[in-house]
Amino acid sequence: MGNFWEKSDWESGDQHLAAVLKMPFQRRFPSIELKSGLFAIRGPRQIGKSSWMKSLLSRELGRKRKCHYVSCENIEDYRDLTLLLQSLENVEIIFLDEITFVKEWTRSIKHQIDMGSKQVFVVTGSNAADIRRGIDLMPGRWGAGGEFLLQPMLFDEFSEMRRLAGWKRSDRVEELELYFRTGGFPLAVAEAGEKSAVPKKAMQLYWQWLKGDVIKLGKQELYLKELLGQLAKSLCTPMSLQSLAQKTQMGSHHTAQEYVAILEDCFALKTLFAIDVDGGNFRFKKNKKFYFTDPLVYWIALEKGGYKIPENFSEKLAEMVAHELLSRKGAKFGYFSSKAGEVDFVAPGGWAIEVKWVDAVTQISSAYKNLRIARKKVWSKSNFLAE
Numbered sequence: 364m365g366n367f368w369e370k371s372d373w374e375s376g377d378q379h380l381a382a383v384l385k386m387p388f389q390r391r392f393p394s395i396e397l398k399s400g401l402f403a404i405r406g407p408r409q410i411g412k413s414s415w416m417k418s419l420l421s422r423e424l425g426r427k428r429k430c431h432y433v434s435c436e437n438i439e440d441y442r443d444l445t446l447l448l449q450s451l452e453n454v455e456i457i458f459l460d461e462i463t464f465v466k467e468w469t470r471s472i473k474h475q476i477d478m479g480s481k482q483v484f485v486v487t488g489s490n491a492a493d494i495r496r497g498i499d500l501m502p503g504r505w506g507a508g509g510e511f512l513l514q515p516m517l518f519d520e521f522s523e524m525r526r527l528a529g530w531k532r533s534d535r536v537e538e539l540e541l542y543f544r545t546g547g548f549p550l551a552v553a554e555a556g557e558k559s560a561v562p563k564k565a566m567q568l569y570w571q572w573l574k575g576d577v578i579k580l581g582k583q584e585l586y587l588k589e590l591l592g593q594l595a596k597s598l599c600t601p602m603s604l605q606s607l608a609q610k611t612q613m614g615s616h617h618t619a620q621e622y623v624a625i626l627e628d629c630f631a632l633k634t635l636f637a638i639d640v641d642g643g644n645f646r647f648k649k650n651k652k653f654y655f656t657d658p659l660v661y662w663i664a665l666e667k668g669g670y671k672i673p674e675n676f677s678e679k680l681a682e683m684v685a686h687e688l689l690s691r692k693g694a695k696f697g698y699f700s701s702k703a704g705e706v707d708f709v710a711p712g713g714w715a716i717e718v719k720w721v722d723a724v725t726q727i728s729s730a731y732k733n734l735r736i737a738r739k740k741v742w743s744k745s746n747f748l749a750e
Contacts, residue, residue: 379414384524386527388552397483400508401626404487407630410513412487432458440466463488471496515657516547530557536744543680546659557741570663592668594653596678601650630658638697643711654686681720704728714738
């Protein structure tokens with residue numbers, strides 16, 4: 364049986380690419396030029412990593428480059444992978460999908476690169492923690508490659524995909540509230556449809572993914588549910604790991620930290636630290652703020668934690684969505700807290716942003732008013748996420 368990519372028009376019958384075409388909208392993948400070195404594609408499960416990889420495979424074959432694609436699900440360990448790679452020494456680009464199924468996969472890739480291989484390696488993996496650790500073990504071996512993230516859609520892309528789907532357009536505030544209900548995972552957006560119905564299948568799928576990664580690491584589903592519930596309940600409120608642990612059966616803040624780290628590795632959670640506006644240093648010992656990376660994870664956390672939907676959920680989600688947008692821009696920022704109050708997001712010497720999900724801002728903290736930063740902005744409904 365020949366390699367599928369050697370057949371003419373293989374793309375039309377490929378399960379991953381066909382699934383993309385069946386969506387009510389076609390999300391554009393970021394462009395990567397595959398030169399020398401290692402390229403790692405990371406992101407949550409079912410976000411489209413394999414589809415992105417196969418679109419790259421199709422493009423490079425069109426450029427007449429010699430490629431080979433491998434699904435790694437049936438490769439046991441690095442020894443088997445090394446033998447396979449040695450048999451492909453004349454191939455220019457090797458695509459290794461789901462490489463985290465291979466035990467100690469980094470040993471094989473490192474060996475090939477250290478032996479002087481000029482090949483291009485493109486890898487994806489669904490075990491977020493494992494591929495991150497693998498990436499950390501590859502210093503000096505990237506060449507022209509690097510790490511590339513495929514993440515849920517932010518609001519502007521969500522709005523564009525709704526337009527491409529031909530769905531009825533709403534005003535910006537109404538569309539933001541639709542985004543708050545479904546988030547930016549493509550499968551969730553497609554399932555929710557024009558009216559943004561609750562994407563129950565997508566919620567179940569992503570819950571199984573989170574639970575599966577936790578169980579694989581020897582952790583407990585009960586602790587995960589309790590932690591998610593507390594994080595959802597306290598969203599946007601500074602708290603300590605010790606407080607998180609005491610409100611669950613974990614008991615130890617060390618255990619709470621382990622579960623928080625897993626959620627961060629799974630692209631489900633981010634931690635925001637307090638920051639010193641004068642020195643620009645994070646204040647790690649102060650309470651932290653925890654934000655989910657996508658509204659869908661918030662709804663899953665509420666459900667699995669057994670909590671009712673709070674009346675002010677839109678206010679919480681607005682701050683959470685704002686945090687995710689700012690965090691993807693790469694700036695160093697934290698939250699600021701003093702006796703005069705709190706400011707949601709501050710980049711010392713740069714900017715400060717306060718989020719108020721209201722039509723007209725009538726109250727603002729003295730901490731914000733007194734902050735000596737030239738570029739300050741309050742994001743309300745009228746200018747939410749404005750540059």
